[in-house]
Amino acid sequence: MQAILKAIEYYLPPRILDNPQLCEIAPNWSPQKIQSKTGIQERRISEEEELSSDLAVKAVTKLFESGACKPEDIDYLMLCTQSPDYFLPTTACLLQHRLGLRTSCGALDFNLGCSGFIYGLGMAKGLIETGQATNVLVVTAETYTKFITPTDMSVRALFGDASAATLITAQEPFDGSVPAIGPFVYGTDGRGAKNLIVQTGGMRKPVAGFASGGGDEDADEHVLTPPTLYMNGPEIFLFTLDAVPDLVAGICNRAGITFDDVDLFVFHQANEYMLRHLRDKIEIPPDRFYVSMSHCGNTVSSTIPIALKEAHKAGRLKTGDRVMLIGFGVGYSWGATMLRWAM
Amino acid sequence: MNATQFLAALHELFDVRAGTIHKDSVLQDIPGWSSMTFIGLIAMLDEEFGVRIAPGTILRCHTVEDLMDEVIADSKPAMMAA
Incomplete structure (x- = not known):
């Protein structure tokens, strides 16, 4: 058996940030200039209470609704995200339950960004071609916009939130000479x-304010600094x-x-x-x-x-x-x- | 590379009227300088002049002429090899 990419669905949150809106924040830019320098007309922004797991559920549900597979078919779920719901538990474990996947399903998160889909395909192929799994869901989900300072145009003009769900499945090779x-x-x-980093929020620099001030802005020995993308x-x-x-x-x-x-x-x-x-x-x-x-x-x-x-x-x-x-x-x-x- | 070619490439990158940018122009005061044109500048130097100048080096260049000197210095080994 070999691993093949059988289906893809993706989900974008509904809220739009377009180039004219961006120019209201940065008046020295023009919509045409942003378009010509980035190739982007609009990005989607998750709502405050809309997390990577929520986007992932929407993308995977579209995959199920497309008829590509059913929840009970999935025996391994991997979620690529750098904006998980919690440090622990693993967001993929939450997804197993929310998606109604069987409890005999393996699930893990992995923390990679722009290279993550390739690594997910590599791991899925390894699981399938060593007989460990038959139907692997490779889910990518990010809400980077929650890390972005509204006035930081260098990143705000580029990043948007989304999730994609890809089904990798075991199948007889259709062309033996070339792997699928x-x-x-x-x-x-x-x-x-250091060149693409969210410095705070991890153990090296926990978010100030939560520990001693409990998020109270009056506790002025700590300033609340949300995790910010640089x-x-x-x-x-x-x-x-x-x-x-x-x-x-x-x-x-x-x-x-x-x-x-x-x-x-x-x-x-x-x-x-x-x-x-x-x-x-x-x-x-x-x-x-x-x-x-x-x-x-x-x-x-x-x-x-x-x-x-x-x-x-x-x-x-x-x-x-x-x-x-x-x-x-x-x-x-x-x-x-x-x-x-x-x- | 000569100064005329270099200035022409900068005018095209920043999309400004001929004669706007001179050798003694302050690099970061060029109209339209931003994080996006900074990336465009690195791309232009790579494409037009075959050099990769580190962003830190570009930021240390005060004037257009300083940057031109960096480009010449960086492209010298290749020119000598040729």
Whole structure:
């Protein structure tokens, strides 16, 4: 048996933040400028009480409603998130119950960002092809916007909230010579940790105010500082210029393919301006390089499954097509794989 | 690379009228300087001049000419090798 990607659904929260709204906060920007520099028209923002788990439930429910699988079919659930509901318990355990999955189902969270979908596919393939699981749900869900200071345009213009649910299932190989998922290339460089980080809220810098002041603003020895996302965009960009061309070369080498063998290239949808630059630098033909982020922004680990779903809906993917997936970002962490499209 | 080419590339990046940016212009005072154009500047230097200048180095450049000197210094080994 081999692991195949059988179905994808995604969910975006309803509240929209569009470019004219952003310009009300930052009057020196224009909607056209934001669009041309990011490729984003609008991002979706979760409500205060709407958490990653809520987005995940919506995405997985769409998957069940599509008829791709039933709750009782799932024997392993993994949730990729950096905005979990709690330190503990594991948000995937909460999801098992809320989704009505059987209690014999394995469940875990894993903390990765923009590379997370690739790692999820790698783990799902490992579970299936070693006989540990048959139907694995790889769920990506983030509410990064809760980490964002409203006036920090460098991140507010980019990130949106979303969840995607992907079903990886065991199936007889339909083309024995090419794996349906794989091979994989991974990479990590923790020297870049400081360039995309939420510094507070973990054990190193617990959120001040909760412990001694109980959140009371009058307890003035501590100022309440909510966990806040910091991104050094130029450093991240420089990292991608170094890492991504090598990553693309690495996956081509490991798969024994050239660009001619790839029907569609789907990169992590970080920022369309950056993607176009990478595409031209690596000399990927524009007609085979898929971008789909204008309706939702950078949704971190959900960007690749969202782009795959949109490419499929737009008729850009047909059964048997070979797709290169490239993820890179926070960590730094990166990964690449090849898909044989099975939908 | 000469100063004319470099200034032309900057005018195109910042989308400003010809003659707006000079060698002695203060880099971060160029109209439209922002986190987004900063990324665009790194992309332009990579694409047009084949150099990757670290963001910290760019921020230490006071004027356009300072940045031009960095680009020349960074591209020298390649030019010599060629």
